[in-house]
Amino acid sequence: MRQWQSLKVSNDLLYRIYENEDTGPHFQLVTPHAMRREIMHQLHNVRTAGHLGREKTLNRIKARFYWPGMTDDVSRWCQSCMSCQKRKPGPGLGKSPMQHCTVYGPMECIAIDILGPLPTTDDGNRYIMVVGDYFSKWSEAYALRQHTAQTVADKLVTEFICRFGTPTRIHTDHGPEFESHLFARMCKLLDIEKSRTTPYHPQSDGMVERYNRTFGNDASNVCLGKQG
Structure with missing residues (x-):
């Protein structure tokens, strides 16, 4: 009865008017029990859904659907997803200290x-x-056959710098392609400052490590989907 005023019938379907702080009010289809598992599967498990976390999956569903107890249902669904359990660490696991990098504009610092x-x-x-x-x-992300200094420098200049401009600083790990004379000469010619992550601790480059993990999760889920 508390939500009676927020319900509306349109084209013989029952909707709930949901007030979103960012996008304003919109209609959510009040979903019968028989449809709920399929909705959660389509918006979390399928290849294009990306196996996102509980909050993002819940927000996706809230944008179009509603049913009582939806938050708990989505939470249990994500926790029981075998693909997510295989690829994603639990809360507090797999985390390392991140290096703080203060920048004030685009292309001031890029990570590779x-x-x-x-x-x-x-x-x-x-x-x-x-x-x-x-x-x-x-x-x-750029595909490479090999990661020699020549290949990496060529791909960086022709695919990234030629499109976005020359960065002020490049931040990398201690990989041989980045420590090479050729890469150092490229930085000198383009007047680019070079910085490095902490030795034996690549997680200190938090931004690119987070992207790598997300990219790896998505790629793995696509491969698992093909195998299934």
């Missing part, structure tokens, strides 16, 4: 990291180079 080796694609690629801007949090 290499993922791989991965299963070889049809094009012969086995590695992924991730480049992210600290200010905007914009990240891009």
Whole structure:
């Protein structure tokens, strides 16, 4: 009875008027019990849903649907998802101290990291180079056949710098491709400052490590979906 005033019938369907602080009021379809599992499956488990966490999955469902006890149902659904349990650490697990990086504008500092080796694609690629801007949090991923200094520098200049401009600083780990004479010369020619993560502690580059984990989770879930 408390929600009677927020209910509305349209085209023989029952809707609830939901007041969202960011987007304003919108209609949620009041969902019968028989449809709830399929809705949670479509908005969490399928390949395009991405196996997001409880809050993001709940917000997706709230945008279109409503039923009593929805928050608890979504929480249990995400906790019981086998793919999420395999790929994602629990609360407080897998976390390392992050290095604080203060920036005041786009391209003031970018981070670069290499993922791989991965299963070889049809094009012969086995590695992924991730480049992210600290200010905007914009990240891009580039497929590589190998991660030599020449390959990495060429991909960075032709695919990233030529499109977004020259960064003030590049932050990387201690990988040989980034510590090479060629990479140092590229930075000198383009007047780019070079900084490094803490030795044996790549998690100190928090932004790119977080992107790598998200990218790895999504890629793994896609592969698991294909196998299933």
